[in-house]
Amino acid sequence: DRVRFDIFREKRTGFPEAVFAPGKSDEDIVNIVKAVGDVLVTRLPPDRAEGILKELGDIDRRIEYHETAGVLAARSGDPQFIGRIGLLSAGTSDIPVAEEARVVAEESGCEVINAYDVGVAGLHRLLDPLRRMHESGVKALIVVAGMEGALPSVVAGLVDVPVIGVPTSVGYGVGEGGSVALKSMLQSCSPGIGVVNIDNGFGAAVLAVKILRACSL
Amino acid sequence: DRVRFDIFREKRTGFPEAVFAPGKSDEDIVNIVKAVGDVLVTRLPPDRAEGILKELGDIDRRIEYHETAGVLAARSGDPQFIGRIGLLSAGTSDIPVAEEARVVAEESGCEVINAYDVGVAGLHRLLDPLRRMHESGVKALIVVAGMEGALPSVVAGLVDVPVIGVPTSVGYGVGEGGSVALKSMLQSCSPGIGVVNIDNGFGAAVLAVKILRACSL
Amino acid sequence: DRVRFDIFREKRTGFPEAVFAPGKSDEDIVNIVKAVGDVLVTRLPPDRAEGILKELGDIDRRIEYHETAGVLAARSGDPQFIGRIGLLSAGTSDIPVAEEARVVAEESGCEVINAYDVGVAGLHRLLDPLRRMHESGVKALIVVAGMEGALPSVVAGLVDVPVIGVPTSVGYGVGEGGSVALKSMLQSCSPGIGVVNIDNGFGAAVLAVKILRACSL
Amino acid sequence: DRVRFDIFREKRTGFPEAVFAPGKSDEDIVNIVKAVGDVLVTRLPPDRAEGILKELGDIDRRIEYHETAGVLAARSGDPQFIGRIGLLSAGTSDIPVAEEARVVAEESGCEVINAYDVGVAGLHRLLDPLRRMHESGVKALIVVAGMEGALPSVVAGLVDVPVIGVPTSVGYGVGEGGSVALKSMLQSCSPGIGVVNIDNGFGAAVLAVKILRACSL
Amino acid sequence: DRVRFDIFREKRTGFPEAVFAPGKSDEDIVNIVKAVGDVLVTRLPPDRAEGILKELGDIDRRIEYHETAGVLAARSGDPQFIGRIGLLSAGTSDIPVAEEARVVAEESGCEVINAYDVGVAGLHRLLDPLRRMHESGVKALIVVAGMEGALPSVVAGLVDVPVIGVPTSVGYGVGEGGSVALKSMLQSCSPGIGVVNIDNGFGAAVLAVKILRACSL
Amino acid sequence: DRVRFDIFREKRTGFPEAVFAPGKSDEDIVNIVKAVGDVLVTRLPPDRAEGILKELGDIDRRIEYHETAGVLAARSGDPQFIGRIGLLSAGTSDIPVAEEARVVAEESGCEVINAYDVGVAGLHRLLDPLRRMHESGVKALIVVAGMEGALPSVVAGLVDVPVIGVPTSVGYGVGEGGSVALKSMLQSCSPGIGVVNIDNGFGAAVLAVKILRACSL
Amino acid sequence: DRVRFDIFREKRTGFPEAVFAPGKSDEDIVNIVKAVGDVLVTRLPPDRAEGILKELGDIDRRIEYHETAGVLAARSGDPQFIGRIGLLSAGTSDIPVAEEARVVAEESGCEVINAYDVGVAGLHRLLDPLRRMHESGVKALIVVAGMEGALPSVVAGLVDVPVIGVPTSVGYGVGEGGSVALKSMLQSCSPGIGVVNIDNGFGAAVLAVKILRACSL
Amino acid sequence: DRVRFDIFREKRTGFPEAVFAPGKSDEDIVNIVKAVGDVLVTRLPPDRAEGILKELGDIDRRIEYHETAGVLAARSGDPQFIGRIGLLSAGTSDIPVAEEARVVAEESGCEVINAYDVGVAGLHRLLDPLRRMHESGVKALIVVAGMEGALPSVVAGLVDVPVIGVPTSVGYGVGEGGSVALKSMLQSCSPGIGVVNIDNGFGAAVLAVKILRACSL
Numbered sequence A, B, C, D, E, F, G, H: 001d002r003v004r005f006d007i008f009r010e011k012r013t014g015f016p017e018a019v020f021a022p023g024k025s026d027e028d029i030v031n032i033v034k035a036v037g038d039v040l041v042t043r044l045p046p047d048r049a050e051g052i053l054k055e056l057g058d059i060d061r062r063i064e065y066h067e068t069a070g071v072l073a074a075r076s077g078d079p080q081f082i083g084r085i086g087l088l089s090a091g092t093s094d095i096p097v098a099e100e101a102r103v104v105a106e107e108s109g110c111e112v113i114n115a116y117d118v119g120v121a122g123l124h125r126l127l128d129p130l131r132r133m134h135e136s137g138v139k140a141l142i143v144v145a146g147m148e149g150a151l152p153s154v155v156a157g158l159v160d161v162p163v164i165g166v167p168t169s170v171g172y173g174v175g176e177g178g179s180v181a182l183k184s185m186l187q188s189c190s191p192g193i194g195v196v197n198i199d200n201g202f203g204a205a206v207l208a209v210k211i212l213r214a215c216s217l
């Protein structure tokens, strides 16, 4: 009984319970998944997932593990469609963070239109995906970028919908750990980007979901 | 002709032209206001505003200067209603930043329901305003806080709609300049807060407006 | 004889000898415990504890190892009751630091009333424990929090007794290493929080003990 | 009506209303003092105090301005004696911060025994004052130090009562702004120092007062 | 005789003597200009320039003061043409830094093709100037940007010639002082940008000149 | 198909495709090398290289692995000579970074004249190599240095050609991670050094190559 | 009586009383000078010195004010010769800090041989002065440098005697405030440099004096 | 032949060749020791030392490995006595750094009088060792301290001879990595401490040796 659950949170903040795996034992995770109805376990590397999936073998819910995203979902039903969002990543190394956002958003009822490795060093790769997203009627864009984190600035200069910037820890030298990408997004010359913590694909998805839900209030 | 205007921005990014006054001369400001149709001048202190208003005396548009906000608006018409948002400030010293957000949001067609000085040191002050905002059907909340910047965390734990966190430079010692408030919001235990730069009431309003507009797509 | 002991410290500063395990060999620890009368060894992980306990097998004192806290106590008698304190943690990941504080305080004669995982993202969890602590007559509250470290601010806004803030290194991105939690507590809008170093449950307990002892001067 | 008062705070957190002058106009201050019963205005420089005192000329309460401390007190009665504390400053430049602590503590009912300019570069100056404080039965020591902030470490190695460390912004080069003093106190080799923000004499006094009050619970 | 001149530097490092005005008195400047043959005085604000120009009234050399650049040039002849470079600025506030680069480069024999206020928030403004520079045969591009400093990344993704990135101190909040722009350029996903210090238009020009001279070795 | 290639980059930015190995699996690398014509894989440690070389055993291109540099080159032909550059390293620990620059530059057609371990603690070692480089007609100098990073300053005070400064992460204590070397180069008293990110030998080579190519425009 | 004097310090630590003027009123300074026998007042700008000198007009001691150094000396006799030191500054802007060191050293009995503006951007200026100092038998060298602070490294690679590094706050951009120069000296590839705080010419002189005195023990 | 030796250094800077082991292979070390006459290898952990000693088994010089210090000395003769120094460490964890200083100083001809674990939390431990050192006629004191690094301040307030401060990386939370100890020493209220880099026992010994040698000039 070391862990209390925020069981009213879905109703209260518009989101299913999410459990951050680091700092919890495999046993903790198994217990939580068994105890809670709908739950997402994030930051779960493949080696840990394997054992946990075995332990959960006979549980009576849909269990899915998304490897690149590092997310395990245990759901009693399928999420209800709430709308569409776009999802961009600047580099290939940013994909795991983008995938965390994708899985969390999809498990919350979003349809996600994504385009990866479309960073600012080659702008010609960016325009087609943006057009496609625009035509699909996305109501928010999640833009994931490490290094100098310039992609959200460029995107927010081209589109109308809210842009959520997710800095990643991809980089080296002065960019190590993601602080350059983070600060670039906060200090963007394109106003109105909502920024989340470094590598926080989860938080970006939550914000996008809240936007979609608010739209249907 | 030192300045080029982003004239297509309102159509392209959902927002009228906004001019950042610091680093521009009064003469620059006057020329810009005369040249552009609908424009907001931000970070304009009262002493500068006085002279500029005189120069603009005979211009054929609605001119309004909001002192606490430091915003001058020159508009040819009134903005069209696009929806409601809530606006909270933790302390009284955060009010100028909150007011910047309010004026910019209102000039973009938002109705703003605000409550100031409702920070976490006295939580009893917070619940009534939140309830009132909820009942008005706000689709986003802007939460402005300096010092330790904890208010967005608390608010996002209580509401469903997207929360936009605006850290302010209010604080001293380790909190000087606003970096503690900023990082608290990014590192919140309440997921899904979209954070903007320190003192960036303007950017928060732009994001809120984009959310409201996306909802009516 | 590489180590000198501060043998008068208990009398002089109100506390038994405490030994910080990192940077000392297991052999060093065993020798110290054998040489000193009443001693606490802190930051001792289970794998190291196992071997050391074996070596100390026949020592003529009460030996207890607290796993979550990482504290080994070797005491010739039981501590004398000196008063009650409250102990709160914001998240489940902060529990090891809180437990270090609990064990150290209890070994110094405090009765500790604790409540874990009661952070600001769900304020409804906080009020009951606080009331219970208040009714037990606690003379100080230790509040342990990582991430944005907002819990001490909220607690200090609700209670009369001294609050000791313990930031933890729980967090990621901008919060990594605990500096955001630390600075939030120092820069709190609730005045009068005494802050200790990141993850320093030990120091928080020492301060609480000094307060209780001062009260009985 | 730009300012709401935390009128229940004295009862709730053991302290009269305190107003931080920076960021408020003289007029704001005058209005607050008139509206609130017992109030302390802090960080009020002499030039501002002069005008404010004039405006308050005929108010029916004891009004006192402490110049070095920068504190104005408006009280309807005298504080009730709650106990004794010691107050040390390392250098002469730290005196304004120490004085802020002294005035706030005295206005809350503490008797304060102080010794200034007794820093670690000349330890012979320190022992007599400490002995004197000890004999007076102080229940807490506030130790104010800038530069390398070593005094609280030395003092906490010599006494039994709780030590509250107040780093000051006195210093230059790497010590500019007080961060070296702050971190020295947090990272002290003498455990159990409760640290407050840089230059926060006010917060140190509040913590000392809370300790004294807890002792009489 | 407080100042020694690096008289062989033009021959040795390919550049005329340059004097950094801050920290020198007007009298110092006048003496230096009189003593040295070809000299550029940089970071000289208009109010200082006025007095100095008067003092130099009858000197027998071409004297020119460039106000926006803050550069005073005292030359005995005209520089010899050494080639063409391009010069871009992201915003209007970056223009003074860009102008410092322009004047220094022109006084060293460069022909400079410039385009200002062509930042990444509106990419449509960028392509025409780049094409024009390309067609003029520029051998290096100086790209000046503050805020998130993304322009050099975008430009270096589009062109073949060496790009010199000049971060400026334009920005606020996390971007204050220019460190975000600086680090963005160093951590660019477009490889091969040569970065100079914040606001160092002078250094960028020197590097461009060295490149042009090397080409004619 | 997780990776898109910037196939036009060689034509567009004057450089063959380069792949950064960290964060990519060995399988990813093998696939990329097979798919792309001319490619350099950087930051590839010997243990990874071994396996990858085996997998590529029968590929129909020149494959070379440079161990100290950590660079694997897969080229269909030999690069065409484009000019000469000089390459200096301050210490022996800086050699891997220098070698990355050397291999990348040579694979792009540069002839590289190098001298390693010629740092400022023994200036007598520096002059001969510099003279030799000068006589060979180098058009740019790459200067690699860790610790206090002073070598580019000294070199740029002695030569005419453009100097590219590469700070390395060699150092400890305050110099750990390379930030001291980086900032020394940016803040050099010798103007006109183009600085790249910490340990970025690759970027330095790219810049040198762009300079040589621009010279032949 | 706000100030206690460390009257035994000259005997105890080998140095006359020194008073740091910032943070003390002119009246404080006058009182101290009158009360103490031999005293140096440092960081005293010319405008403050003027008034203070007037107040001290009839004091019965040698009074000297050194303007560039900002040091006022009030001495009852002349210092006794204790030996020779060398003093170098890298730039002209570093001279005030160097002069503070010079005056303090001379007032303590050192003969000082100095050479200013001999920084690493032009090494040819350095060798003659060093030779001259060597021949005079200096027992320590004080080397003052701002910007990238490389001069102590170069000097310590050329001489046998102890080198004392004094970083200055001269610089801009990343070097602003002197932290780059400071860290360069601490992280020097020439071992054995004793570093003092930024702009601390005073401390450097004290260390040099202690060395000379130790030599005559 | 990857390594060049600074063979004239002993004559030129008063010190035998010293080799920093990290970043060099065991083979590199063996070759260097064989090639150079008198050499010290520093930062060599026991596991590496074992293999290297085997390889050097038949070399015709005195070979000694100091385990706690991590220093291997290969000397053809014994150093010549040059004088006495004192050596203090604040804690037991600082001993490895102190030992590095001791071995290097002794191998250079110093007689070293040491006292370890005499930090400021228990000042009673400090006075006897200091007296003993004083009576032995030491000409310099090396003071090693981690955590808050206050010991050099206290010592320099009590003695006449030059104090060399060596901050260590011992600490945690805000003190992690040693930067608090470093800055405390630089910002000491006791003037004239010569500070070296974090954990740089080697550099401190070099400085002490230079002082002793200068004394015998």
Ligand SMILES: Nc1ncnc2c1ncn2[C@@H]1O[C@H](COP(=O)(O)O)[C@@H](O)[C@H]1O
Residues within 6 Å of the ligand: A018, A019, A020, A021, A042, A043, A100, A200, A201, A202, A203, B189, B190, B191, C091, C092, C093
């Ligand atoms: N991948 C993630 N990134 C950031 N925050 C997360 C992530 N997954 C879960 N969380 C947050 O962390 C909280 C759970 O923390 P815990 O109770 O320690 O499992 C959840 O309520 C989420 O708000």
Ligand SMILES: Nc1ncnc2c1ncn2[C@@H]1O[C@H](COP(=O)(O)O)[C@@H](O)[C@H]1O
Residues within 6 Å of the ligand: C018, C019, C020, C021, C042, C043, C200, C201, C202, C203, D189, D190, D191, H091, H092, H093
């Ligand atoms: N867990 C802990 N956290 C912080 N400080 C500690 C801890 N345990 C022991 N200490 C302090 O570290 C000192 C012991 O250091 P040492 O002599 O190296 O064992 C003790 O006197 C305590 O003040």
Ligand SMILES: Nc1ncnc2c1ncn2[C@@H]1O[C@H](COP(=O)(O)O)[C@@H](O)[C@H]1O
Residues within 6 Å of the ligand: E017, E018, E019, E020, E021, E042, E043, E200, E201, E202, E203, F189, F190, F191, G091, G092, G093
């Ligand atoms: N605007 C500038 N920005 C950066 N460095 C400059 C500037 N102007 C001059 N310098 C450099 O500063 C040196 C002059 O410093 P000083 O001898 O103090 O005048 C010159 O040799 C230039 O290298």
Ligand SMILES: Nc1ncnc2c1ncn2[C@@H]1O[C@H](COP(=O)(O)O)[C@@H](O)[C@H]1O
Residues within 6 Å of the ligand: A091, A092, A093, E189, E190, E191, F018, F019, F020, F021, F042, F043, F200, F201, F202, F203
């Ligand atoms: N060693 C290196 N250092 C810095 N940047 C590199 C290095 N190697 C490759 N790059 C850059 O990183 C990009 C490749 O990133 P990716 O697409 O993730 O392989 C290339 O286009 C290069 O610009």
Ligand SMILES: [Mg+2]
Residues within 6 Å of the ligand: A090, A091, A092, A117
């Ligand atoms: Mg890519």
Ligand SMILES: [Mg+2]
Residues within 6 Å of the ligand: B090, B091, B092, B117, D004
């Ligand atoms: Mg308030």
Ligand SMILES: [Mg+2]
Residues within 6 Å of the ligand: C090, C091, C092, C117
């Ligand atoms: Mg929880």
Ligand SMILES: [Mg+2]
Residues within 6 Å of the ligand: D090, D091, D092, D117, G004
């Ligand atoms: Mg004093």
Ligand SMILES: [Mg+2]
Residues within 6 Å of the ligand: B004, E090, E091, E092, E117
């Ligand atoms: Mg613009």
Ligand SMILES: [Mg+2]
Residues within 6 Å of the ligand: F090, F091, F092, F117, H004
């Ligand atoms: Mg070497």
Ligand SMILES: [Mg+2]
Residues within 6 Å of the ligand: E004, G090, G091, G092, G117
């Ligand atoms: Mg100069």
Ligand SMILES: [Mg+2]
Residues within 6 Å of the ligand: C004, H091, H092, H117
């Ligand atoms: Mg100890």
